Amino acid sequence: MKSFLLFLWMLLPQALLAHVNAVVVNMTDGTKAEFMLADEPVVTYSGNYLVLKTATKEVSVSVTSIINLSFVDRYTPTKIESAPTADGVLFRQLPAGSEIRVFTVDGKSVCTQKADSDGSVGLDLSRLPKGVLIIKTPETTIKVNNR
DSSP, X not given: OHHHHHHHHHHHHHHHHSOOOEEEEEETTSOEEEEEGGGOOXXXXXXXXXXXXXXXXXEEEEGGGEXXXXXXXXXXXXXXXXXXXXXXXXXXXXXTTOEEEEEETTSOEXXXXXXXXXXXXXXXXXXXOSEEEEEEOSSOEEEEEEO
């Protein structure tokens, strides 16, 4: 147990020095558990099990089935790509089901969409008012000029 806690302590500088927002536990059966740091995961050690818990999720894993733990950058707001059409914006790597809202500069809400199960949302800007639009995701707010 002491060596495992020392291992976790050694990972802390990696998380503090890099831009990270999630911890990932990779397991020997090929599965992985991801926890957003914003969800404030609590890590405990009970018996031979590592337990990670947030308000909405809990995972208990035998330490013998853990390949590694890593701190990563997930759902980075800069991962915005051109949509399949010339009139849109495609957001990727968002939390599944997260909401994207579009506003005019005077604050009027003109569109709301939710990310699908793979974390993607395609916005067709051709159907929205022309001019400056504010797009809010859970992680960021961007401004676009819709011409």
